[in-house]
Amino acid sequence: MSTITIAAHSAQPITVNRLGYGTMRLTGPDVWGEPADRPQALEILKTAVANGVNFLDTADYYGDDVTNRLIAEALHPYPADLVICTKVGATRRPDKSWVPFNTPANLRTSIENNLRTLRQEQVQLVHLRLMGGHGGVPLEEQLGAMFDLQREGKILHVGLSNVGPEELTTGLKMGAIATVENMYGYAQRTTLALPHGLNHGGEEVLGLCEQHGIPLIPFFSLLNSLPKADNKIAEIARKHGATEAQINLAWLLHKSPWLLPIPGTSSLAHLRENLRAAEIQLSAEDMAYLG
Structure with a gap:
């Protein structure tokens, strides 16, 4: 598995393997509550790390606060090379809505909560x-x-999530932005309206990230909204004896060396399938066909 370096020009760069794991799907329905199969959720985390995943993406508002506790239960004390990335700026209400939690006091509360539940300093x-x-x-x-x-x-490196070029440019003027996390996949590359607001696509900021040496971390990368009658990814999947999900991930890995996909799943079988995507070699012709 190839690697990528976060904050390469800082005093404390971090190098991780270039296929991470997003924990959001380990929660209950609507990203709320405990997982339906808690033992499998814990096993997924252990299996991911045992198979070379050393970048986990979480948030204290997943669950609410479910994924952080699962990570700590499954993996603490953490391997020396494991990087746990979290998000702040939002929270959940009992009606399962997603709302801002982003005043300076809110952000401090979220960081303190993440440190406590992840058992980190x-x-x-x-x-x-x-x-x-x-x-x-x-x-x-x-x-x-x-x-x-x-x-x-309390924080080693700061990143931004769900940003367009203007917001990323503003961030870069204020300080070192280590990473960007936006929605991005073969089938979804630009801004998309979701129930909890607009989600900026990775294509909007990829060039700027590459210019500044900032890893772009795609989420919802396996979202597939392509019409089946015009699904080129299905043809490439048949060619390589792979699933469409695997080709979607392989496309991201081949699209730019600055992409760090974090596919999530609540299935141990799907986790293993996703990890095998790192072994797929797409040709220049494959990539040109996919566009």
Whole structure:
């Protein structure tokens, strides 16, 4: 499995294998509550790490606070090379809605909660998730609070999530942005409206990330909204004896060396299938056909 380096030009760069695991699907329905099969959820985390995954993506509002506790239960004390990335800037209500939680005081509360549930003294990488309209709090105020927490040693590296080019440019003027996490996959590359707000696509910021040496972490990469009658990815999947999901991940890995996919699943079988995507070699002709 190839590797990627986060914050390469900082005093404390982090190198991870280039297929991570997103934990959101380990929760109950609607990303709420405990998993239906808790033993399998714990086994998925252990199996992922045992098979070379050393980048986990989580958030204290997954569950609510379910995935952090599962990670700690399954893996603590953590392997030395394991990077746990979390997100702040949002929270959940009992009606399962997603709402901003992004004032400086809110962000501090979220970081303290992540440190407690993950049993860490410092979070290695934290994405500031921007909600629609920034939740009434200017980006500069939110990001300034993140850099304050970084200076206090509670955060090692700061990233941004759900940003367009203007927001990323603003962030870069304020300080070191280690990573960007946006929705991105073969079938979904640009902004998409979801129930909890607009989600910026990876294609919008990939060039800017590459220019500045910033890894782009795609989420919802296995979303497939392609019409079946015009599904080129299915043809490439048949050619390689693979699933469409595997080719989707392989496409991301071949699209740019700055992409770090984090496919999530609640199935041990699907986890193993996703991991095998790193072994698929797409030709230049395959990539040109896929576009």
